Amino acid sequence: MKIFPSNFPAKRLKNPKYRAELSFFNELSKEYIDVDAVQVFYSPVFTEPNEKRDIDFVIVDESRGVIFIELKGGAQVRSGSVWRRDGECIDNEVDRQINFQRVVSARIFRDVRFETEHNGVPFYHLLAVPDSLLRFERNRLTGLHGIIDHTAIEGGIRNYIRSAIPVRERDGYVNRISKREFEQIWFKFATAVLSNEELDAGEELEEITGVPLGEITQSISRDEEPTNHGKPWTMDDERYLYNLYLANPDLQKIAEIMERRLGGIKARLQRLGLLDRSGQKVDPVPEFKSYSRRK
Incomplete structure (x- = not known):
């Protein structure tokens, strides 16, 4: 196929x-x-x-x-x-x-x-x-x-x-x-x-993947845009991100907690000086300094 x-x-x-x-x-x-x-x-x-x-x-x-x-x-x-x-x-x-x-x-x-x-x-x-x-x-x-x-x-x-x-x-x-x-x-x-209902492809995809259609549709819904995706960052958001990262630098977990996309979390950590341009952890950790002027 x-x-x-x-x-x-x-x-x-x-x-x-x-x-x-x-x-x-x-x-x-x-x-x-x-x-x-x-x-x-x-x-x-x-x-x-x-x-x-x-x-x-x-x-x-x-x-x-x-x-x-x-x-x-x-x-x-x-x-x-x-x-x-x-x-x-x-x-x-x-x-x-x-x-x-x-x-x-x-x-x-x-x-x-x-x-x-x-x-x-x-x-x-x-x-x-x-x-x-x-x-x-x-x-x-x-x-x-x-x-x-x-x-x-x-x-x-x-x-x-x-x-x-x-x-x-x-x-x-x-x-x-x-x-x-x-x-x-x-x-x-x-x-x-x-997602194209005219194609009626659910049964075929279920057969190809061996995964029940219900589980596939649940996966699709989980892949929708997080609640806070695209929203402006505030100073409070950045401080929360800073503290979460210091407590546990698991970026995927942080993205889930803050309801943002992983790419957005990485980009903001780079702006806060916690990650370098290649995405590596900066050591020593800099003091908190907000990139945003919003409160």
């Missing part, structure tokens, strides 16, 4: 709105069926502040990183610097989706506990326009790492991705994603697929 869910959802099969997605789904299923260390996800749903969206396709490749694909069916035309479909500008539509994907990628990178010192697992953004033939360089558009048009699909989506995103040392990323890291990222996207 290289694509999840393994079958295109029955609820979408007869809907012409999803015709292009169905065709692209079948192409990806065919091309990646025998490829190890690559997993494709269809239509995972993520909820970020004030916005809930699905992402058409995501490819998690151990040697390349995480590749988001936004698909636009129908004839797309590049007129000057503007995307048009049926004469209407769709630039804002594309931009909003790419920006949303960037927010999701930042969240996933923040949540995964990496075993090695990654400076950042690469996240890439491709646009798929399977019903269009483009007459310009597909790899050179701001905000995108490549565009998959009809010609690229005929030559093989996998081949195009190989050329657009070659495996090499780049962006500070050297190490392959480890098996354990891959499993964490896999679970993030798999549960996001489960």
